[in-house]
Amino acid sequence: xxxxxxxxxxAVFAAMLVFLTGCGLLQKDxxxxxxxxxxxxxxxxxxVSGNGYVExxxxxxxxxxxxxxxxxxxxxxxxxxxAVPSPNPDAKTFSEWIGGVTPTNxxxxxxxxxxxxxxxxxxxxxx
Numbered sequence: 001x002x003x004x005x006x007x008x009x010x011a012v013f014a015a016m017l018v019f020l021t022g023c024g025l026l027q028k029d030x031x032x033x034x035x036x037x038x039x040x041x042x043x044x045x046x047x048v049s050g051n052g053y054v055e056x057x058x059x060x061x062x063x064x065x066x067x068x069x070x071x072x073x074x075x076x077x078x079x080x081x082x083a084v085p086s087p088n089p090d091a092k093t094f095s096e097w098i099g100g101v102t103p104t105n106x107x108x109x110x111x112x113x114x115x116x117x118x119x120x121x122x123x124x125x126x127x
Contacts (some may be wrong), residue, residue, distance in 0.1 A: 043116045044071045044079070050123030051086040052094065075114050083107040083121035092123040 046054045048067035055065040057080040058073060065084075073079065081101065083094045094107040099119030101109045107121075 040074055041072045042075045042077075042113045044073060044113060045069070045116075045118045046071075046081070047118075047120045048083075048123065049098075049120055050095070050125075051088060051092040052121060052123040053084055053086065054121050055082040055084060056080075057082065073113050077113050078110065079113055080108060080110050081119065081121075083123070085123055093126050095122045095124040097121060 044056065046056065046066075046069040048054060053065050053067045054069065055063055056069060056071060057063045059078045064071060081097075083097070084107075085092045085094060095105075097104045097109065097119055100117050101111060101119055103109065
């Protein structure tokens with residue numbers, strides 16, 4: 001190459017790349033909400049209304065508890081959710097589950113998590 005002259009090869013290559021991408025001949029696969037089309041994980045979000053907490057027990061007896069949880073599990077994992085009233089003078093009792101669990105009136109429910117799930121344990125004052 002002669003000094004002072006610029007090569008047009010990078011410019012031609014860049015133009016071809018833009019053209020091929022714009023025509024759909026060169027594109028990258030993209031999946032919304034996941035890095036792969038078959039994400040093996042499911043998210044569980046747990047919140048509490050009132051005075052209490054939730055124990056999440058997964059297969060293998062791994063236990064996590066709290067009143068605000070964000071957890072991930074392999075799809076198909078067996079879980080037990082246990083709503084526990086706080087031991088305090090303002091006696092509270094479990095009232096219901098809000099979200100995708102049944103039965104809604106049992107403080108302990110068992111499920112297999114196969115998709116993202118948001119649940120809330122509701123505690124109320126004992127009359």
